[in-house]
Amino acid sequence: MSSIWNARILAIFSILMLCSCCLTKGSQRVLVRSKSWIITVDEFKNRLEEELSIIKGGDTDSFLKERKRQILEEIIEEKILLEEAKGLGITDGEGEEEFLRQIKEQYGEEFERHFPPSSDQLKRLKALAKRKAIIDKTVERLTANITPTESEIVEYYEKNKGEFVRPERVKLWQIVVRDKNRAKEIWRLLKKGEDFSHLARLYSAGPEGKQGGYMGFFSRGELPKELDEVAFKLPPGKISDVITSAYGYHILYVEKREPKGVVPLEEARHTIMKRLLEEKREIFITNWIKEKKDSLQVKIVEEEWERLLEDS
Structure with missing residues (x-):
């Protein structure tokens, strides 16, 4: 109403x-x-x-x-x-x-x-x-x-799983800087074992720098093309080479990749309860x-x- x-x-x-x-x-x-x-x-x-x-x-x-x-x-x-x-x-x-x-x-x-x-x-x-x-x-x-009762929530979830199919996505971290040489230097430090989050807080120009470079989960097509192509080819646990875009020079780190699948009930619970x-x-x-x-x-x-x- x-x-x-x-x-x-x-x-x-x-x-x-x-x-x-x-x-x-x-x-x-x-x-x-x-x-x-x-x-x-x-x-x-x-x-x-x-x-x-x-x-x-x-x-x-x-x-x-x-x-x-x-x-x-x-x-x-x-x-x-x-x-x-x-x-x-x-x-x-x-x-x-x-x-x-x-x-x-x-x-x-x-x-x-x-x-x-x-x-x-x-x-x-x-x-x-x-x-x-x-x-x-x-x-x-x-x-x-x-x-809603618990049984109603579960029943809705079981009958409407098609509504909760999630595409393939990656959990992504980023360092982005304006200067190409600075990006290359950061990349070398990462290769030597420096902590990604620490360097992101020190150098990243993006707003996620304050969170150690954490950007969240992304599905295909949600990132700029240059980043999207790399993010979905990069193996989990690896850092990318320096990527050039209109926003600057990026280094990506893929923490994990999740295949296409149905969202677990606990993740869908809030949406179901609201509905x-x-x-x-x-x-x-x-x-x-x-x-x-x-x-x-x-x-x-x-x-x-x-x-x-x-x-x-």
Whole structure:
């Protein structure tokens, strides 16, 4: 639910950018009733108008009707979650400022142009960010006790091993310098038995020098061509000759080589847990919202809804 909500928020932000005056004034005809809240026809029309302003190539009658159904469902879900937030005493969330910062970075100078300080548009965006934070926190609270079991993790791994196939890779160390003569001198010291990590810390110009030259694991094609060709030919435990590239003069050391194969369960565990947790949360929230609709007696006013569906 949280990931879906994040996607909706980004879409709505684009809407705000494009619809500075899209809120309509009109009647308060009710489209959806519940024990706690209502959704008006105008509220629905505003959301629909906003979304259609950024949707291209989806103007067929069947598409429009389906999108209307989705929008109404989204509004209902948001109403239910915000109502639950009140019951849980959640009045703010986390990540509100981070969300605004990401939006500012994404849109750069356009942000200031569309959202001047103290403008109604900026106030609407901040309110949107606050609602997002509250909904995220509410979903987290509702799903706090959900976690994949060990048997579920193992079962997923066994059924989906194809997702965890890792290509051949090498565990690589590097010393890189700007001067060719310095590179040759370092190479001679290595041949005499000097410690690779020690020399990397002393001389390497790369950021990995501080870690003794350790670069990590690499698969074919992830390194510059000159280094890639050497790294996958070099026997484990050996150092390369001096290699010239656009970045300088390199000496590589391959600690070990791992053949193509399936990633062990322990290495895949974090990815599997994250995936299963998201799936379980989605299922839980979907069922929870369905139950809340029943308990809140959420009812669509069919006459208004049919009229909205037929409107082009």
